Amino acid sequence: MDGRTPMFVRIDEYEDIQNLMNVAKKKLNQARATLSHISTLKIEEDTEIDKWSSTLEEVERKIELIDKALFEQEG
Amino acid sequence: MGFLKLFKKKEGGEALDMPPPPPLPPKSVLKKKDKKKEKKVREGLPPLPPLEPIVPKHREMHKEPTGAPVHPGVGQPHVLPPYPHGLRHPPAPSKFEAQQFPAMPDTEHEERHVPMAHRPRPVHPIGHRMAPHHTVERKHGLFTAPKHTMPKEHMPMPVHEEEEHKPFVPPLRREEDVAERKVSGPLFVKQDSYRSILEGISIIKDKLKQSEDLVLNLNNIKNSKDKEFERWRTSLEDMQRKLIYVDKILYEK
Numbered sequence: 001m002d003g004r005t006p007m008f009v010r011i012d013e014y015e016d017i018q019n020l021m022n023v024a025k026k027k028l029n030q031a032r033a034t035l036s037h038i039s040t041l042k043i044e045e046d047t048e049i050d051k052w053s054s055t056l057e058e059v060e061r062k063i064e065l066i067d068k069a070l071f072e073q074e075g
Numbered sequence: 076m077g078f079l080k081l082f083k084k085k086e087g088g089e090a091l092d093m094p095p096p097p098p099l100p101p102k103s104v105l106k107k108k109d110k111k112k113e114k115k116v117r118e119g120l121p122p123l124p125p126l127e128p129i130v131p132k133h134r135e136m137h138k139e140p141t142g143a144p145v146h147p148g149v150g151q152p153h154v155l156p157p158y159p160h161g162l163r164h165p166p167a168p169s170k171f172e173a174q175q176f177p178a179m180p181d182t183e184h185e186e187r188h189v190p191m192a193h194r195p196r197p198v199h200p201i202g203h204r205m206a207p208h209h210t211v212e213r214k215h216g217l218f219t220a221p222k223h224t225m226p227k228e229h230m231p232m233p234v235h236e237e238e239e240h241k242p243f244v245p246p247l248r249r250e251e252d253v254a255e256r257k258v259s260g261p262l263f264v265k266q267d268s269y270r271s272i273l274e275g276i277s278i279i280k281d282k283l284k285q286s287e288d289l290v291l292n293l294n295n296i297k298n299s300k301d302k303e304f305e306r307w308r309t310s311l312e313d314m315q316r317k318l319i320y321v322d323k324i325l326y327e328k
Contacts, residue, residue, distance in 0.1 A: 008263035
């Protein structure tokens with residue numbers, strides 16, 4: 001076969017393929033939206049974890065204070 | 076002017092060294108042969124039409140009031156000469172040909188959607204005019220390229236090898252173009268674009284598998300996170316109970 005002559009491949013169910021491609025595009029858009037939603041959720045989760053960490057530090061400090069107040073020997 | 080006498084023919088046998096001409100055939104033989112030929116020709120041919128008056132080869136051009144000559148074709152409706160009776164149309168394709176080689180998609184219609192910027196400009200040498208037989212012939216839905224030689228100086232630049240080895244990237248289509256195209260018959264895709272489609276599909280499959288694995292990993296992380304949160308919640312409840320107990324001991328007194 002000569003490489004220059006263009007060869008064509010017959011496609012019978014072109015419309016079905018086109019519809020499937022549209023569905024795939026929609027699914028891809030949905031996946032993109034879900035990923036962005038998960039990303040925002042993760043950011044919120046990170047802020048909550050930061051808050052939790054700061055709360056834990058505060059509790060630790062309070063416990064130390066109580067511990068000092070209760071068990072420190074005067075003198 | 077005595078030197079002119081040199082060019083004068085010398086009289087007598089000293090003129091030239093030419094050989095004597097061949098002897099002519101007898102007149103009776105010539106006449107008989109000519110008569111026979113004339114008879115044969117007259118029997119096979121129709122009578123000659125009467126002679127037309129001789130028309131001058133170069134017609135005089137009409138002149139505008141400004142003095143500039145007017146081309147005879149300009150400003151007049153173009154009338155095609157009648158189709159000769161002796162010629163026949165090419166035969167229609169047989170059933171076998173129609174099955175084996177179905178009609179190609181209408182490229183004339185498709186050409187309309189190609190933006191002007193992407194259209195290759197035709198290269199015509201200066202002063203070159205396309206003869207009627209140079210136009211694109213269409214036979215049985217197949218196009219045959221016009222055969223005309225192009226001078227070397229007007230030939231397009233040769234494509235570099237690097238450009239030829241580049242992978243085929245199908246051109247982006249506008250949605251309007253796709254919506255306009257509604258062909259009922261079988262559709263054909265170029266082999267190169269079909270290959271690129273298959274490659275794209277295989278890449279999409281791999282990416283989908285990768286994303287599936289990623290989703291599984293994320294799900295595992297989420298499950299372990301949920302377990303940690305549950306443990307933390309139980310430990311927090313335990314701490315609350317203990318704090319309440321300490322609170323009771325300290326403030327009940």
